[in-house]
Amino acid sequence: MIGGSAAECTGVTLFTLAQETAQDWWDVEALFDTAFAPGRTALSSYRLRDDVPPVAALCRVARDEQGQLGGAIRYWPVLVGGTPALLLGPVAVHPIAQGEGLGAALIRDTIANAAEQGFERVLLVGDAPYYRRFGFARLEGVIMPPPTNPDRVLGLELVPGAWDGVQGEVTRAA
Incomplete structure (x- = not known):
């Protein structure tokens, strides 16, 4: 089960998925530092996040089970x-928990929650072969801030036709 209950990813480790709280913030930032290159905050996608709160x-x-952070x-x-659109990311799994399906569980759980909450479309910059299994596809005419590779700009419709006719530059939400 996912969404506030336990999720056994491989039969080895039991993880509990829960909404991030203010107390989780620094653990999550440390995980992102571990999972990504030291210059992660210099990426253009971070300019879209500057001074904008995440969708809590x-x-x-x-x-x-010991309370150790395995993913976020x-x-x-x-x-x-x-x-309006949602920008997915970052998503990260601690190196000791990789390969257990935890990243997929986080993505599936949050996509379902986003649809339930009435969001229509999700955008991300990522590896198409990985994200295709969740329904993401390359977006034509959606321009991320440079130097983003256009082949890595992917979208998912939470409502049929939600990306139809949506084009242009991706900018920060006010």
């Missing part, structure tokens, strides 16, 4: 040509 209801953490995911509000 979609930010989740996964902790094991965050979402941010953005605009694509003036149309």
Whole structure:
């Protein structure tokens, strides 16, 4: 089970998925530092997050039975040509928990929550072969701040047709 209850990813480790709280903030930041390159905050996607709070209801953490953080995911509000969208990321799994399906559980859980909450579309910058299994596909005409590779700009419709006609620059939400 996912969403505040236990999720056994491989039969070895039991993780509990829960909404991120203020007390989780620094643990999550430390996980992101561990999982990504030291210059992660210099990426153009971080300019879309500057001075904009994440969508708290979609930010989740996964902790094991001892309370150790195994994974985390965050979402941010953005605009694509003036149309609201969610920016997924970062999503990270601690190296000792990788390969257990925890990242997939976080993504599936939060996508379902986003749809339930009435969000229509999700955007991310990532590896298409990995994210395709969740329904993401390359977006044409959606322009992330440079130097983003356009082939890595992916989107998911939470409502059929939600990306139809949506094009333009991705900008920070006010």
